[in-house]
Amino acid sequence: MGLDVATKHEKIIQYIADTDIGQKISVRSVARQMGVSEGTAYRAIKSAEADGLVATVPRVGTIRVEKTIRGDIQNLTFGDIQKVIDGTLFGGEAGLSHRLDRFVIGAMTTEAMKDYVTPGALLIVGNREDAQLMALSTGAGVLITGGFNASPAVVAAADKAALPLLGSNYDSFTVATIINRAISDQQIKKEIVTVGDAYIPIAETAYLRQDETVSRYRQLAKAVKHSRFPIVARDMRVVGVISAKDVLSASGESTLERVMTKNPITVRKEMSAASVSHIMAWNSIELIPVVDPEFHLMGIVTRTDIMRNLPVPGHQSEGANTFFDVIHASLRPDNDDRRWQTVVSPQMTNSLGTIAVGILSEMITEVAQDYLKLNYQKRSLIEQVTVNYLKLIQLEHKVVIVPQLLDLGRRSAKLEITVTAEHVLSAKAFVVCQILEEE
Numbered sequence: 001m002g003l004d005v006a007t008k009h010e011k012i013i014q015y016i017a018d019t020d021i022g023q024k025i026s027v028r029s030v031a032r033q034m035g036v037s038e039g040t041a042y043r044a045i046k047s048a049e050a051d052g053l054v055a056t057v058p059r060v061g062t063i064r065v066e067k068t069i070r071g072d073i074q075n076l077t078f079g080d081i082q083k084v085i086d087g088t089l090f091g092g093e094a095g096l097s098h099r100l101d102r103f104v105i106g107a108m109t110t111e112a113m114k115d116y117v118t119p120g121a122l123l124i125v126g127n128r129e130d131a132q133l134m135a136l137s138t139g140a141g142v143l144i145t146g147g148f149n150a151s152p153a154v155v156a157a158a159d160k161a162a163l164p165l166l167g168s169n170y171d172s173f174t175v176a177t178i179i180n181r182a183i184s185d186q187q188i189k190k191e192i193v194t195v196g197d198a199y200i201p202i203a204e205t206a207y208l209r210q211d212e213t214v215s216r217y218r219q220l221a222k223a224v225k226h227s228r229f230p231i232v233a234r235d236m237r238v239v240g241v242i243s244a245k246d247v248l249s250a251s252g253e254s255t256l257e258r259v260m261t262k263n264p265i266t267v268r269k270e271m272s273a274a275s276v277s278h279i280m281a282w283n284s285i286e287l288i289p290v291v292d293p294e295f296h297l298m299g300i301v302t303r304t305d306i307m308r309n310l311p312v313p314g315h316q317s318e319g320a321n322t323f324f325d326v327i328h329a330s331l332r333p334d335n336d337d338r339r340w341q342t343v344v345s346p347q348m349t350n351s352l353g354t355i356a357v358g359i360l361s362e363m364i365t366e367v368a369q370d371y372l373k374l375n376y377q378k379r380s381l382i383e384q385v386t387v388n389y390l391k392l393i394q395l396e397h398k399v400v401i402v403p404q405l406l407d408l409g410r411r412s413a414k415l416e417i418t419v420t421a422e423h424v425l426s427a428k429a430f431v432v433c434q435i436l437e438e439e
Contacts, residue, residue, distance in 0.1 A: 008034070008036050008040055008044075009040070009043070009044050009047070009293055009294055011034065012030060012034050012036065012040070012041060012044035012045075013044055013047065013048055013053070015030070015033065015034060016030070016044070016045070016048045016053050016054060016064065017048075017053055019064045020064065021064055022063060022064060023063065023064045024061050024062065024063050024064075025045060025048075025054050025061075025062045025063065025064055026061065026062065027041045027042045027045060028041075030044070030045060043293050043294065044293065045062060046293070047293040049062070076099070076100045076182075077096065077097055077098060077099055077100060078095060078096050078097075078098055078100055078122065078141050078164040078166070079096035079097060079164075080100070080182075081100060081122065081143070081166070081179060081182075082096065082164070082166055084178060084179060084182045085143075085166075085168050085170065085175055085178050085179070086168075087143065087166040087167060087168045088166065088167040088168070089164065089165070089166060089167075090144070090149070090150040090154075090155050090158065090165040090166065090167055091150065091154070091155035091156070091158035091159045091164075091165040092136075092141070092158035092159055092161065092162060092163045092164040092165045093159075093164070094159075094162040095141060095158075095161075095162045095163040095164045096164050098120070098141075098163075098164070099120065100120065100121075100122055100141075101118065101119075101120030101121055102118070102120070102121045102122070103121060103122040103123075103124055103143075103176070103179060104116045104117055104121055104122070104123050104124065104140075105124045105125075105172055105173075105176055106123050106124060106125030106126075106128065106131050106135075106172075107172070110128070110130050110131045110134055113131060113134065113135075114134065114138070117134070117135050117138050117140050118138065118139070118140065119138060119139030119140060120139065120140065121135075121138075121140040121141070122140065122141045122142070122143055123135040123140050123141070123142050123143065124143045124145060124172050124175055124176060125142065125143070125144065125145070125172070126144065126145055126146050126148060126172065127144065127146065127148035129151055129153070129154055132144065132150070132154045132165075133153070133154060133157055136154070136157045136158055136161050136163050136165070137157070137161075139161070139163065140163065141163050141164040141165070141166070142154070142158070142163070142164075142165050142166065143166045143167070143168060143175065144165070144166070144167045144168070145167075145168050145170060145171055145172045145175050146168075146169075146170075146171055146172075147167075147168075147169040148167070149167065150165055150167065192272055193272065193273040193274070193309050193310060194269060194270055194271060194272055194273060195267050195268065195269050195270070195271050195272075195273060195276055195290055195301050196269035196270065197273065197309055198273055198301055198305040198306055198308070198309040199269065199290045199298075199299045199300065199301040199305065200299050200300050200301065200302070200305065201298070201299045202297055202298055202299045204299070205230070205297070205299050205300050206220055206224045206229055207229055207230045207231070207232055207297060207300075208220065208229050208230075208231050208232070208242065208256055209231070209232055209233070209234070209256070210231050210232070210233055210239055210240065210255065210256055210257040210260070211255055211256075211257065212255070212256050213252060213253055213254065213255060213256065214247045214250045214251065214252050214253070214254045214255075214256065214259065215252035215253070216256075217229070217242060217247060217256060218247070218252070221244070226287075227243055227244040228241060228242070228243040228244075228285075228286060228287045229241065229242055229243075230264070230289035230297055230300060231256055231257075231260045232297050235296070236296045236297050237291075237294065237295045237296055237297070238264065238266055238289045238291050238295050238296075238297050239257075239260075239262065240256075240257075240260035240261055240262045240263075240264055241260065241261050241264040241287075241289065242256055242259065242260045242261065243261070246259045246260060246261060247259055264288075264289065265279060265283060265285065265288055266288060266289045266290070266291045266295065267279070267288050267289075267290055267291070267301065268290070268291065268292075268293075269290060269298065273306050273309055273310055274310065274381060276288065276301065276306055277303070277306045277307070277310065277381065277436055278381050278434065280303050280306065281381075281411065281434050281435075281436065282434075285303075286302055286303045287300055287301070287302045287303075288300065288301055307379070307436060310379065310436070324362065324366075326347060327348075327359065327362050327363055327366060328366055330342040330343070330345065330348075331363060331366060331367065331370075331401075333370065333374070337370075337371070337374040337375055338371070338375070338402070338403070339400060339401070339402050340363075340367045340370070340400070340401045340402075341398065341399065341400050341401075342363065342398075342399050342401075343396060343397070343398055343399070344393060344394065344395050344396055344397050344399060344421075345395075345396075346395060349395050352392075353394060353395045354392045354393055354394055354395070355392075355393040355394075355397075355399075357387070357389060360387065360389070360393070360419070360427060361385060361387055361429075363399075363401060363419075364385065364387060364401065364417045364419070364427075364429045364431065365382045365385055365431065367401045367403055367417065368380075368382070368403055368415050368417060368431045368433060369382070369433065371403040371405075371415070372413055372415075372433060372435075376405075376408065376413075378408075378413065378435050378436075379435075379436040380413060380433035380434060380435055380436060381433065381434045381436060382431065382432075382433060382434075383412065383432045383433060383434045384430075384431070384432040385429060385430075385431050385432075386429060386430045386431075387427060387428075387429045388427060388428050388429070389426070389427050390425060390426055390427055390428065391421065391424055391425070391426040391427075392426075393419075393421040393426050393427075394421070397421040397422050398421065398422060399419060399420070399421050399426075400419070400420045400421075401417060401418070401419050402417070402418045402419075402420075403415050403416070403417050403418075403431075404416045404417075404418070409435070410435065411434065411435055412432060412433060412434055412435055413432070413433045413435060414430070414431070414432050414433075415430075415431045415433070416428065416429070416430060416431075417429040417430075417431060
């Protein structure tokens with residue numbers, strides 16, 4: 001008996017997960033190694049990429065990478081920390097799935113540590129057995145730094161308490177920096193709105209089967225007050241979509257398989273809401289089926305759902321800063337929201353001490369979107385940017401960015417952006433924005 005598709009998919013994912021970090025992953029090699037079609041291998045690799053197991057590197061290809069963890073410190077486990085630092089497990093394996101509450105660096109006497117080490121915490125400390133035993137007795141995990149091993153007594157205490165006892169070759173400061181960076185990265189990822197944050201799950205989704213009739217479609221459309229539905233096969237795989245225009249001239253006895261739109265656009269829960277909004281606007285569609293890696297229906301997402309969940313322009317991450325946050329915080333609009341000013345800081349410059357082209361481009365696109373939102377109440381996505389860098393903009397120069405609207409339509413806007421530094425024309429840009437409209 002052959003394996004079913006879901007089992008094949010899971011086995012390919014496991015094969016990828018078992019591949020050494022840094023190794024190339026190709027559709028052809030996976031298909032050959034696992035004895036599956038290239039289509040099945042391709043879908044599994046894309047799923048692995050969404051899960052953070054692989055990454056696509058320009059001019060190199062798809063490679064196996066260390067899996068990243070989604071969520072903030074409230075969702076990180078001791079096992080996640082072990083992966084982040086590539087640590088050794090000495091004992092207490094049963095506690096790896098426990099959630100991490102906080103971490104404490106043991107740079108004080110053991111007696112003083114007691115005020116800071118609490119149940120659920122992780123004590124980062126060197127070869128100090130008394131501090132390690134104290135933490136385990138308090139209900140905290142222990143991370144031994146500096147490449148030191150754990151003594152048999154500490155290992156036994158960790159196993160008895162079911163609390164993880166980890167080791168790392170890094171020093172305490174480096175380990176703390178790595179963990180802090182991991183927490184910061186996951187806070188940023190958590191704030192990126194995905195389809196999973198906005199979609200309607202299958203339990204609340206109206207859908208039809210391909211062997212049902214046009215009459216059944218009309219009944220459902222009348223009952224739920226909308227006209228676009230996903231069409232599924234018997235195994236719940238999405239095989240099409242249907243809308244009112246598909247059945248205009250169809251008889252009530254016709255099957256949906258004959259009149260539906262085949263090979264529909266579908267999305268995954270891991271996709272960003274912004275990218276799906278772009279797909280919807282570009283293809284003029286209001287509803288897209290949400291599927292799993294094997295195209296089984298998981299729900300639907302509508303343009304209204306996406307628009308409701310997209311962050312407003314200017315939204316900043318809480319507790320973690322991206323370059324976008326730094327740039328946005330530096331831009332100050334005038335009272336009439338028609339001019340933006342900033343001063344070039346060291347973080348914005350390249351090795352020559354002039355503003356980096358990428359930073360300048362990000363400023364221009366940020367101003368364009370803010371201008372449309374503040375003056376025309378239009379939310380937008382950047383579609384095209386052309387920047388002509390005329391004069392070098394130096395460190396500590398005062399920069400003024402002035403947008404001018406050239407054209408505003410229902411679906412797009414065109415702007416010309418003028419950039420001056422110390423009253424000298426330094427750059428001009430042409431920006432095309434895609435207007436996001438609610439359903």
